[in-house]
């Protein structure tokens with residue numbers, strides 16, 4: 415499923431966040447969204463998921479305007495990796511993953527429910543089958559993160575929108591989760607758009623990196639072309655080097671120091 419975003423503007427009250435984002439994600443792509451804290455990555459994902467309404471601009475899914483689709487229709491096409499799990503006392507992992515739509519929307523607004531097979535497959539794929547009968551609020555941060563992914567996988571959609579899938583995970587589990595996302599994408603021919611803070615993960619796991627700055631797409635392309643010292647300076651405000659990881663053939667960023675406010679304003683004036 416392809417996603418086309420055209421001239422998207424969005425503000426929270428009087429605070430503009432997105433100032434004309436245009437981006438097309440083709441069926442089957444794995445796109446990493448990167449940028450400084452607060453630049454609007456999560457907001458963009460929430461707009462694409464239909465959880466926020468743009469001030470102007472358009473989003474289409476396979477050519478269908480997002481605003482013409484019901485929440486239920488959107489939920490059949492796109493799964494979102496939620497930042498939090500529902501605070502339902504006593505809810506077990508299996509209950510959550512099976513009744514994810516129920517848990518997130520309440521009984522009258524149920525968007526989807528996984529079958530037993532989908533639930534078991536999602537629990538197994540994300541490595542949380544052994545936690546199936548545990549109550550959510552007894553899980554560690556890393557376990558909860560994997561359960562969040564299981565919830566998205568169980569929705570069985572063609573698009574996965576992930577907001578920091580590797581957050582709270584130790585280095586081994588970071589690699590496992592990102593490898594899993596990459597494998598799922600291949601096995602199910604998924605389109606994946608993921609916020610990734612770790613640039614080395616973006617370079618290694620995504621085939622395309624989209625960097626946001628000042629509410630627009632500042633850079634967009636193959637990580638081997640986009641990941642440069644100029645990107646580190648302009649998008650992240652750091653001086654650094656970019657080397658090639660010989661084993662994977664992907665760039666690795668070596669940030670050296672934060673740029674001064676003076677250097678940053680020079681970069682801003684220079685575009």
Ligand SMILES: Nc1ncnc2c1ncn2[C@@H]1O[C@H](COP(=O)(O)OP(=O)(O)OP(=O)(O)O)[C@@H](O)[C@H]1O
Pocket residue numbers: 426431449450451452453454455456457458
């Ligand atoms: N519900 C909200 N109400 C008001 N302002 C918000 C809200 N959510 C986010 N913002 C603000 O909008 C801006 C963009 O936030 P967003 O969460 O999209 O950024 P982000 O790039 O995902 O950040 P991070 O890397 O820190 O997760 C920030 O300045 C944030 O404070």
